[in-house]
Amino acid sequence: MLNIIDFLPSGRRRVKMRILLAEDERSLSRAVIALLEKNNYSADAVYDGQEALEYLEAGNYDALILDLMMPKMDGLTVLRTLREQGNPIPVLILTAKSEVDDKVLGLDTGANDYLTKPFSTQELMARIRAMTRSQTGGQVTSRLTFGNITLDQATFELSSPAGSFRLANKEFQMMEMLMRNPRQIIPTERFLERIWGYDSEVELSVVWVYISYLRKKLSALRSNIQIKVTRNAGYSLEGPV
Numbered sequence: 001m002l003n004i005i006d007f008l009p010s011g012r013r014r015v016k017m018r019i020l021l022a023e024d025e026r027s028l029s030r031a032v033i034a035l036l037e038k039n040n041y042s043a044d045a046v047y048d049g050q051e052a053l054e055y056l057e058a059g060n061y062d063a064l065i066l067d068l069m070m071p072k073m074d075g076l077t078v079l080r081t082l083r084e085q086g087n088p089i090p091v092l093i094l095t096a097k098s099e100v101d102d103k104v105l106g107l108d109t110g111a112n113d114y115l116t117k118p119f120s121t122q123e124l125m126a127r128i129r130a131m132t133r134s135q136t137g138g139q140v141t142s143r144l145t146f147g148n149i150t151l152d153q154a155t156f157e158l159s160s161p162a163g164s165f166r167l168a169n170k171e172f173q174m175m176e177m178l179m180r181n182p183r184q185i186i187p188t189e190r191f192l193e194r195i196w197g198y199d200s201e202v203e204l205s206v207v208w209v210y211i212s213y214l215r216k217k218l219s220a221l222r223s224n225i226q227i228k229v230t231r232n233a234g235y236s237l238e239g240p241v
Contacts, residue, residue, distance in 0.1 A: 017041050017042070017062045017063070017132060018041070018042045018043070018044070018059070018060065018061045018062050019036055019041050019042070019043045019044075019061065019062065019063045019064070019065060019128070020043075020044050020045075020046065020052065020055055020056060020059070020061045020064050020065070021033060021036070021043060021044070021045045021046070021065045022045075022046050022047075022048075022049065022051070022052035022064065022065065022066045022067055022070060022075065022078065023045070023047070023065070023067040023070075023094060024047045024067060024069075024070045024071060026047070028117075029045045029047070030045075032065065032124070033045050035121055035124070035125070036128075039125055041128075044059070044061075044194070047070070047071075048070050048071045048072040049070045049071075049072055049073025049074055049075060049077060049078040050072040050073045051072075052064070052066065052070075052073075052078050053073070053078055053081060053082075054190070055194070056082065056087065056089070057181070058177050058180065058181055058186065058190065058194065059176075059177065059180065059194070060153075060176075060180060061089060062089070062090070062132055063089065063090045063091070063092065063128065063131060063132050064082075064089050064090070064091045064092070065091075065092050065094050065128075066078060066079060066091055066092065066093055066094065066111075067093075067094050067095055068093060068094075068095040068106065069095060069096070075095070075106075076105065076106065076109055079091055079093070079106070079109045079110050079111060080109050080110070082110070083109065083110035090112045090131045090132055091110065091111045091112055091113075092111070092112060092113045092114070092115060092127055092128065092131055093106040093111045093113070093114045093115070094115050094117065094119075095114075095116065095117065096116070096117045112131050113127050113130070113131050115127055144176065144179040144180065145179075146179050146182050146225055146237060146239055147223060147224045147225035147239035147240055148160045148161060148222075148223060148224050148225075149179075149218065149221065149223045149224075149225055151167075151175055151176060151179050153176065156168075156169070156172040158175060158217060158218075158221070159221070160221040160222060160223055161222075162220075162221050162222040163220070163221055164221070165217045165220070165221070167214075167217075170195055170196075170210055171210055171213055171214060171217075173195045174191060174195060174207075174210050174211070174214060175214055177190075177191065177194065178214075178227065178235070178236070178237040179237060181236075181237070182225075182236075182237045182238075182239065183236060183237065183238060183239075184236055185230050185233050185234045185235065185236045186234050186235055186236065187233065187234040188204050188207045188208075188234050188235070189204070190234070191207045191210075191234075191235075192204060192206075192207060207235075211227055211235055214227060215227055224239060224240055225237060225238065225239035225240075226238055226239070
């Protein structure tokens, strides 16, 4: 997983633009992820439509590259669901289909742009830049707050009125998932896939280790929130109502 911190010319920090790629062809997915990372994006890959929705619910993404033909849930259903939920995330549809009707249907469903396979890497990057251009100008930092705890996404700083800690990369990613989904149980497997990756050989117990790290930091910060474990289900961030 990439460190999502970058520096502006002035020396200020900013969060790299995050892109989710939903593409079931693994070789193409790896190539596109490598291309995005080379161009200074933070990118995650999923391989079916259902996972795409789950990742979008659990994480904060600036754009979605979406294949139409995917298992479990096709791209159009994913796109339709996002728009019905009021999610305005820019979406680039990526598909082998070249018929005009498919392009029109995708755009009418809510896609921002459409690219047909095979495509050139230059065109893909140009379309992503154009699609996300309105988002790149202003934001330098953003913060998540729950209870008396604040997580700075630009500095990885976890703070309260009692003090602060700078989180390690995986600690930050785990805390970010929890704070974006307060009072919602996140399965252990989701943490493992989201942070360590699908192909990781890391055991599930590593999640508990990092949860323990975060709990100790929250305790030291005298937080009024806590990470709760639900047996055979996962972890949730609980706090004042």
